[in-house]
Each structure stands twice: as C-alpha cells, then as structure tokens.
Amino acid sequence: MDFSLGPDLELFRESLRRGLEKLLGGGRWVEIDEAGVLPAETIRGLGSLGVLALVCPEDLGGQGGGWLEAAIAAEEVGYHDPSMSTAVYTLLNNAWPFILSRHGNPDVAGGIVERVARGEMFFGIASTEPSGGSDVAGIKTRAERDGDSYRVYGEKILISGVREALETLDYGGWLLLARTGGEGHRGLSAFAFTGKWGGRLADGLEYSILDTIGRHGISTGILRLDGVEVPGSRLVGGEGRGFYVAMEGFPLARILVAAANIGAAKWALERAVEWSRERRLFGGRPIASFQGVSFSIAEAFAELEAARLLVYRAAWTADRYVRGEASREELNLYSASAKLKAVDTAFSIFQATMKIIGGISFTKEVDVHRGLLGTLSYLVGAEGAQNIMKYIIARDLIGREYVKL
Numbered sequence: 001m002d003f004s005l006g007p008d009l010e011l012f013r014e015s016l017r018r019g020l021e022k023l024l025g026g027g028r029w030v031e032i033d034e035a036g037v038l039p040a041e042t043i044r045g046l047g048s049l050g051v052l053a054l055v056c057p058e059d060l061g062g063q064g065g066g067w068l069e070a071a072i073a074a075e076e077v078g079y080h081d082p083s084m085s086t087a088v089y090t091l092l093n094n095a096w097p098f099i100l101s102r103h104g105n106p107d108v109a110g111g112i113v114e115r116v117a118r119g120e121m122f123f124g125i126a127s128t129e130p131s132g133g134s135d136v137a138g139i140k141t142r143a144e145r146d147g148d149s150y151r152v153y154g155e156k157i158l159i160s161g162v163r164e165a166l167e168t169l170d171y172g173g174w175l176l177l178a179r180t181g182g183e184g185h186r187g188l189s190a191f192a193f194t195g196k197w198g199g200r201l202a203d204g205l206e207y208s209i210l211d212t213i214g215r216h217g218i219s220t221g222i223l224r225l226d227g228v229e230v231p232g233s234r235l236v237g238g239e240g241r242g243f244y245v246a247m248e249g250f251p252l253a254r255i256l257v258a259a260a261n262i263g264a265a266k267w268a269l270e271r272a273v274e275w276s277r278e279r280r281l282f283g284g285r286p287i288a289s290f291q292g293v294s295f296s297i298a299e300a301f302a303e304l305e306a307a308r309l310l311v312y313r314a315a316w317t318a319d320r321y322v323r324g325e326a327s328r329e330e331l332n333l334y335s336a337s338a339k340l341k342a343v344d345t346a347f348s349i350f351q352a353t354m355k356i357i358g359g360i361s362f363t364k365e366v367d368v369h370r371g372l373l374g375t376l377s378y379l380v381g382a383e384g385a386q387n388i389m390k391y392i393i394a395r396d397l398i399g400r401e402y403v404k405l
C-alpha cells in the first residue's frame with residue numbers, strides 16, 4: 001500500500017494551489033461572499049486553471065482527467081474558498097457535464113462540455129421540487145411530447161447556480177428531471193435543459209433567487225417552467241432512464257462535495273492552530289497550553305485525516321467504476337460514506353475553531369463563520385440529506401431486500 005498520490009497528482013495540486021492563490025487569495029473569496037456574486041472572470045479563471053469539466057472526455061472539450069484528480073481540485077478549491085461557493089461551482093460543473101457526456105447525445109454534450117470547460121457556461125442539476133428533495137422518484141415536473149420536442153411544466157426549488165446560469169454567463173443549464181411516464185422512478189426522464197443559450201432566456205422559464213444564509217457567492221434559486229420547449233435531442237439516456245442517469249451522477253458529485261468539505265476544514269484547522277498559539281491569557285500563556293483547547297485541535301486533526309482517506313478511497317473507487325472495475329454498489333457505499341463523514345467532520349471542525357477563537361468569531365472581523373455556513377449547506381441537504389447517505393450505506397451493506405424506502 002502506498003499513500004502517496006504520485007508525482008503527477010502532486011504537481012497538479014501544487015500548480016493549482018498557486019493558481020487558486022492568485023484567483024481567490026488576498027481576501028478575494030471573502031469579497032465574493034460579501035458581494036454575493038461569483039463574477040464571470042472568476043468562473044473563467046476556474047476554466048483557465050483546468051478544474052471545470054476536468055473529468056469529461058477530451059474529444060467533447062473536457063480535460064480527460066480522473067476522479068481522484070477532480071477530488072484534489074475540489075479539495076484545493078474548498079481550501080481557497082471555505083465559504084464553499086467556488087467549490088460548489090467547480091463540483092457541479094464536473095459531475096453533471098460528465099453524466100451528460102456519458103449518456104447524452106454527443107453533439108449536445110460537446111456543445112455544453114466545451115463551454116463549461118472554458119468557464120462560459122454553468123451546467124448543474126435540477127431535481128429538487130417544493131414537495132421534497134429526498135424522494136426523487138416522486139418528482140412532479142412533467143415533460144410532454146410535442147412533435148420532435150418536449151414541453152416542460154413544473155417547479156424546481158433550491159437549485160444551485162440560477163444566477164450564474166441565467167444572468168452572469170451567456171450559457172446555462174441543468175440536467176433536469178421530469179416525468180415522461182407514469183408514477184415512480186421508471187416514469188422519469190433526464191434532459192440537458194438549457195435555460196439560457198447565447199444570451200437568450202428560454203421562453204416559458206421564470207426564475208427567482210433565494211435569500212440564503214451562507215455560501216453567498218453561488219446562488220440558490222427557483223425555476224418555474226411553463227411549457228418550456230426542450231428538443232428531443234436533449235433527452236439524456238432515453239425516456240424512462242432519468243432516475244438511473246441521475247443516480248449515477250449523485251454519488252460522483254458527492255465525492256467532490258466531500259473533497260471540498262475536507263479542503264475547507266483544513267483551512268479552519270489551520271486558523272484554530274494559529275489562534276491557539278497567538279492568543280495569550282492567564283499570565284500570558286498561549287491558549288494552546290490548555291488541554292481543553294489543544295485536545296480539541298488534536299481530535300479535529302484525527303477526524304480530518306480519517307475523512308480525507310475516505311474521500312480519496314471514494315474517488316479511487318469512482319475511477320475504477322468509470323473503467324468498469326467497480327460496481328455501482330461499491331461506488332454508492334464509498335461515496336455516501338465519504339459525504340456523510342466529510343461533511344459532519346468539516347462542520348464540527350468549523351464549530352471547534354469558532355469556539356477556540358471565541359466571541360470575536362461571531363463577528364465579521366473573523367471569516368470562519370463563512371465556512372461554517374458553507375459546510376452547513378451540505379449538512380441540511382445539498383447534494384442529498386445525511387439521513388439519505390445512511391440509507392444508501394445501509395441498503396448496499398445489508399441488502400435491498402432488508403432496507404427499503
């Protein structure tokens with residue numbers, strides 16, 4: 001067993017660190033969080049660094065990289081923007097263009113992937129509806145056949161990237177899940193839905209941006225579709241295959257979510273260490289000399305290392321899955337475990353860091369709360385609720401005949 005990533009991945013990480021320092025360092029990530037907008041030039045900067053559509057095939061305009069590489073990218077982006085906004089942008093614009101390139105019409109996929117890779121287009125996932133996100137098989141949005149096209153009617157809520165897709169950039173869309181058949185998961189289809197193309201918004205599409213409590217740089221919004229036309233060529237994976245297509249994307253996306261969370265948590269842990277050395281109390285003693293402080297840092301380190309190993313294991317499993325060497329169950333098991341562990345760990349490290357910093361951490365003098373709120377988004381549901389991760393692990397470990405929803 002060898003725990004080193006090897007010279008190529010280490011070099012990739014090093015050069016990415018330098019690029020991200022220029023793009024987001026010097027407090028730039030805080031300005032983005034404070035302004036509540038991820039500027040187009042930052043998105044193009046991510047494209048220039050090669051972290052968008054990194055896992056998509058080169059012949060479609062992607063970078064042809066692997067999932068371990070993408071996990072390292074997400075980890076580094078999470079470290080350099082612990083508010084998580086830039087990491088959310090990065091991870092969505094890997095997992096979902098990848099699914100499109102695997103199951104979509106190659107001409108449609110090519111047009112989207114090449115733009116995503118250059119940072120000219122956002123492409124995420126539109127699954128969640130007001131009636132509840134966990135029950136994907138219960139989706140109500142309908143796609144009705146209309147000649148060679150479909151007309152889509154329904155509402156999607158809590159959708160990441162609405163402003164980026166429909167305002168900031170000239171091109172934007174989502175892998176959108178809609179019902180083309182009867183009840184249950186077999187009635188669902190997936191579409192490469194473009195809400196904006198060449199600066200023009202799709203007819204019949206309305207949207208609004210939700211006022212979120214954190215990760216302000218990337219928007220979370222609502223899409224209302226009233227007969228929006230989607231050409232038949234944009235069906236992904238065939239009619240009735242939408243659930244299966246999406247259920248391949250979620251575990252892959254969750255690995256990058258987990259990676260981004262451990263990156264952000266590493267940043268928080270460094271702040272805790274720094275503060276514990278510098279803050280002096282009780283006759284000039286650094287607070288690090290009190291075990292109540294140093295032990296919580298020690299525990300955070302151990303938890304973070306455990307989570308990181310699980311994330312790399314999940315990313316390695318994803319690479320094997322894509323090559324046909326690992327089963328979907330294995331992918332699900334490691335991806336759900338990595339998301340469960342990394343998000344819980346990251347949130348508790350942010351909490352511990354805020355406690356170590358003390359009262360001033362409750363003000364904007366210190367930026368740790370931005371990371372606490374970023375990781376919280378994944379604790380309350382983004383990319384799948386934590387209970388759903390436990391369900392997936394239990395189902396694939398114990399057996400589908402025992403663990404059912």
Ligand SMILES: Cc1cc2nc3c(=O)[nH]c(=O)nc-3n(C[C@H](O)[C@H](O)[C@H](O)COP(=O)(O)OP(=O)(O)OC[C@H]3O[C@@H](n4cnc5c(N)ncnc54)[C@H](O)[C@@H]3O)c2cc1C
Pocket residue numbers: 124125126127128131132133134135157158159160161220377380381382383384385386387388391405
């Ligand atoms: C910041 C943010 C960004 C998001 N971005 C996107 C996006 O880009 N695209 C998208 O489609 N969605 C997105 N989501 C939505 C996200 O996928 C949902 O929040 C998630 O799937 C949970 O759905 P819900 O919030 O409706 O909660 P519900 O599904 O209503 O669940 C509520 C609670 O019940 C629990 N629960 C539900 N079912 C079970 C069960 N069977 N057993 C035990 N417990 C259960 C859940 O764990 C949760 O705690 C985003 C969410 C957030 C917060």
